[in-house]
Amino acid sequence: MAQAxxxxxxxxxxxxxxxxxxxxxxxxxHTSSTLETKRSAFxxxxxxxxxxxxxRNNLPVPDASIIADRDGWAISIEGVKNPRTLRVKDxxxxxxxxxxxxxxxxxxxxxxxxxKPSGTPWQVGAAGCVVWSGVPVRAVVEALGxxxxxxxxxxxxxxxxxxxxxxxxxxxxERSVPVTAMADALLAWEMNGEPIPLAHGGPLRLVVPGYTGxxxxxxxxxxxxxxxxxxxxxxxxxxxxxxPGQKGDPSHPPVWEMGPKSWINSPAPESGQLxxxxxQIKGVAFGGINAVKSVDVSVDGGKTWMxxxxxxxxxxxxxxRQFVLPxxxxxxxxxxxxxxxxxxxxxxxxGRVENAGGYNNNSWRDHALTxxxx
Amino acid sequence: MAQAxxxxxxxxxxxxxxxxxxxxxxxxxHTSSTLETKRSAFxxxxxxxxxxxxxRNNLPVPDASIIADRDGWAISIEGVKNPRTLRVKDxxxxxxxxxxxxxxxxxxxxxxxxxKPSGTPWQVGAAGCVVWSGVPVRAVVEALGxxxxxxxxxxxxxxxxxxxxxxxxxxxxERSVPVTAMADALLAWEMNGEPIPLAHGGPLRLVVPGYTGxxxxxxxxxxxxxxxxxxxxxxxxxxxxxxPGQKGDPSHPPVWEMGPKSWINSPAPESGQLxxxxxQIKGVAFGGINAVKSVDVSVDGGKTWMxxxxxxxxxxxxxxRQFVLPxxxxxxxxxxxxxxxxxxxxxxxxGRVENAGGYNNNSWRDHALTxxxx
Numbered sequence: 001m002a003q004a005x006x007x008x009x010x011x012x013x014x015x016x017x018x019x020x021x022x023x024x025x026x027x028x029x030h031t032s033s034t035l036e037t038k039r040s041a042f043x044x045x046x047x048x049x050x051x052x053x054x055x056r057n058n059l060p061v062p063d064a065s066i067i068a069d070r071d072g073w074a075i076s077i078e079g080v081k082n083p084r085t086l087r088v089k090d091x092x093x094x095x096x097x098x099x100x101x102x103x104x105x106x107x108x109x110x111x112x113x114x115x116k117p118s119g120t121p122w123q124v125g126a127a128g129c130v131v132w133s134g135v136p137v138r139a140v141v142e143a144l145g146x147x148x149x150x151x152x153x154x155x156x157x158x159x160x161x162x163x164x165x166x167x168x169x170x171x172x173x174e175r176s177v178p179v180t181a182m183a184d185a186l187l188a189w190e191m192n193g194e195p196i197p198l199a200h201g202g203p204l205r206l207v208v209p210g211y212t213g214x215x216x217x218x219x220x221x222x223x224x225x226x227x228x229x230x231x232x233x234x235x236x237x238x239x240x241x242x243x244p245g246q247k248g249d250p251s252h253p254p255v256w257e258m259g260p261k262s263w264i265n266s267p268a269p270e271s272g273q274l275x276x277x278x279x280q281i282k283g284v285a286f287g288g289i290n291a292v293k294s295v296d297v298s299v300d301g302g303k304t305w306m307x308x309x310x311x312x313x314x315x316x317x318x319x320x321r322q323f324v325l326p327x328x329x330x331x332x333x334x335x336x337x338x339x340x341x342x343x344x345x346x347x348x349x350x351g352r353v354e355n356a357g358g359y360n361n362n363s364w365r366d367h368a369l370t371x372x373x374x
Numbered sequence: 375m376a377q378a379x380x381x382x383x384x385x386x387x388x389x390x391x392x393x394x395x396x397x398x399x400x401x402x403x404h405t406s407s408t409l410e411t412k413r414s415a416f417x418x419x420x421x422x423x424x425x426x427x428x429x430r431n432n433l434p435v436p437d438a439s440i441i442a443d444r445d446g447w448a449i450s451i452e453g454v455k456n457p458r459t460l461r462v463k464d465x466x467x468x469x470x471x472x473x474x475x476x477x478x479x480x481x482x483x484x485x486x487x488x489x490k491p492s493g494t495p496w497q498v499g500a501a502g503c504v505v506w507s508g509v510p511v512r513a514v515v516e517a518l519g520x521x522x523x524x525x526x527x528x529x530x531x532x533x534x535x536x537x538x539x540x541x542x543x544x545x546x547x548e549r550s551v552p553v554t555a556m557a558d559a560l561l562a563w564e565m566n567g568e569p570i571p572l573a574h575g576g577p578l579r580l581v582v583p584g585y586t587g588x589x590x591x592x593x594x595x596x597x598x599x600x601x602x603x604x605x606x607x608x609x610x611x612x613x614x615x616x617x618p619g620q621k622g623d624p625s626h627p628p629v630w631e632m633g634p635k636s637w638i639n640s641p642a643p644e645s646g647q648l649x650x651x652x653x654q655i656k657g658v659a660f661g662g663i664n665a666v667k668s669v670d671v672s673v674d675g676g677k678t679w680m681x682x683x684x685x686x687x688x689x690x691x692x693x694x695r696q697f698v699l700p701x702x703x704x705x706x707x708x709x710x711x712x713x714x715x716x717x718x719x720x721x722x723x724x725g726r727v728e729n730a731g732g733y734n735n736n737s738w739r740d741h742a743l744t745x746x747x748x
Contacts, residue, residue, distance in 0.1 A: 023568075044472055045505040045567040047421055052567065093652040096698045098418055098686030131419040131686070193419040193426065194397075278467045312472030312505070313689040324470045 026052040033057040037125035040268040048128030059160040070203035079225030081145025095139035100315035106212040106255040109361030117358030129320045134188030151225035156206040159219035176229035209318035210289035241355045258288030260348045261362035262340040286320035287342030297325040301335035337368035400426040407431040411499035414642040422502030433534040444577035453599030455519025469513035474689035480586040480629040483735030491732030503694045508562030525599035530580040533593035550603035583692035584663035632662030634722045635736035636714040660694035661716030671699040675709035711742035
């Protein structure tokens with residue numbers, strides 16, 4: 001595994017211009033629209049700094065002119081009793097909530113699938129724990145008279161400029177989630193204490209805690225409560241759990257809620273050979289839609305397990321927790337694994353669910369690390 | 375007050391070279407060693423991003439060579455059974471804790487004293503809420519056999535290069551705090567998810583939660599348990615609560631623990647005139663050494679008060695909480711005030727304690743803001 005991890009880290013590519021403010025030392029640049037946080041850069045302060053947070057954009061980032069007047073950005077709210085177009089300025093007067101949340105690309109861990117599904121071969125770094133501030137969607141909806149009857153979905157539309165000459169539905173970012181996800185959703189204008197950077201969806205982003213990244217629609221220009229899921233390709237055929245070799249269609253489950261997951265950040269194979277002796281084994285764990293209850297760590301590849309200690313502030317059910325296990329490692333090779341149990345008793349599984357897109361990999365065995373100790 | 379705040383904001387000075395990575399739009403540059411966060415830049419995500427955090431250095435920042443090998447930085451631990459010099463690398467194997475904490479300069483709010491004590495005229499922005507990771511001091515002390523008997527103080531010495539030709543005691547950064555503060559103190563190598571920047575005390579900083587900034591010694595090279603407070607000037611005569619006009623001496627209380635304090639960040643006078651209508655009044659509140667219990671807000675200068683709502687994750691007793699009060703403001707002038715009560719029932723006072731240094735201003739009346747609404 002140590003070799004496998006090392007060999008998938010590409011030679012350093014420069015940061016793309018639109019995110020040249022990222023910390024180059026902390027990032028793996030896969031392509032101009034896919035940047036991953038290095039395992040060793042996660043640190044142990046819970047929050048992932050914005051300059052080290054992964055990037056995954058389905059379309060080119062809009063022109064920076066859209067953040068010149070952030071408060072003037074408009075969103076159309078539809079499928080409610082009194083539909084209305086609201087500016088960010090209006091939203092800011094309607095309510096405020098702040099939520100810490102794991103933001104994770106649906107394909108995080110795809111690089112650990114042995115059959116190499118197509119798509120970015122993310123290891124663990126297409127994820128971060130960030131803090132959002134915005135207005136609760138439910139406060140907006142209440143102010144507009146409530147959701148119309150018979151609308152089981154909440155559908156968000158991104159404001160990216162679409163390439164011309166092709167069917168908009170084939171490329172637009174428009175995602176539907178169950179209307180129940182509204183309970184904790186935000187229309188957010190701030191991330192980690194600053195206005196949301198353009199590359200991360202500013203001036204306004206739909207935040208759906210517990211749901212994978214793609215459901216958190218950037219540059220949101222329309223929020224509609226709908227009778228059906230959108231027929232945009234990104235929902236209809238994309239981001240579906242379809243069997244290997246089979247294209248997604250509406251009969252396959254959409255990539256929505258995240259499952260319980262954890263991984264080790266230190267020691268990291270990329271940091272080189274470790275000296276024998278005491279070590280603090282550290283990592284992160286989250287429950288997806290539930291809080292973390294406990295984390296077990298194994299230093300023998302899953303034969304025996306020890307309870308890790310959760311450290312640092314508990315930032316709520318959608319945030320990740322850090323964990324640590326003090327251990328003493330002798331010379332040789334050690335396979336370190338971890339597995340989380342959430343507050344509802346759901347356990348991180350040993351295996352992955354095979355699927356064509358390489359989504360939702362939360363297998364503890366796939367995430368085990370083999371560390372070489374001198 | 376609106377005028378007073380505006381008039382003390384100096385014309386924009388450029389960022390000093392050693393912190394040219396700060397967000398210039400978020401900072402007020404007083405001098406090359408004193409930078410304040412603008413009230414309007416605090417946002418509502420709890421954590422103050424590192425690129426917007428205030429700077430206050432008592433001596434020039436050391437040469438960047440000291441962070442070339444962070445793990446090799448050495449600290450001498452004295453006044454314990456088995457004194458030892460430890461490297462950061464050693465400390466990292468000894469334990470891990472993560473603590474969110476208000477870091478506040480002792481002189482924050484000095485600019486609100488009407489008699490203008492000498493020193494930087496900070497308004498509210500010589501403070502931030504940050505997350506530290508490091509080893510608990512108590513874990514290090516236990517590993518070295520415990521604190522020697524008769525040592526009521528914990529004394530930290532900074533590793534700054536001292537100017538030549540003058541008595542080191544007159545300029546060195548060496549601070550003593552009660553040994554009881556060890557309970558939650560850290561030797562920290564990480565802040566907000568990244569190795570501590572040089573300007574903020576990396577590679578290693580003593581973190582004493584609940585104590586004002588100066589007690590959190592940067593570039594710490596010696597941690598000693600001592601029978602007396604240090605006789606360095608910064609402790610002996612500096613940072614003392616002495617009566618106006620009187621130089622500090624050891625008979626005056628040192629500036630140690632922070633008191634309960636809160637202030638409004640939005641609406642901010644610096645953001646210009648507000649339009650009449652609904653507004654979310656937002657601010658931050660902390661208890662110093664205790665958790666926040668509740669916050670009251672007044673829109674009539676303290677005649678009547680309403681209970682604010684605490685929003686966002688509770689990051690522990692040393693962190694600040696955000697609060698919000700929805701209000702509707704009509705045309706005219708409104709004086710907005712806030713006051714916090716901590717978990718022990720201590721109330722933020724109406725008045726300040728007059729003192730020569732302009733320290734520890736937590737008067738709610740001094741911090742009230744007058745907002746003009748069209």
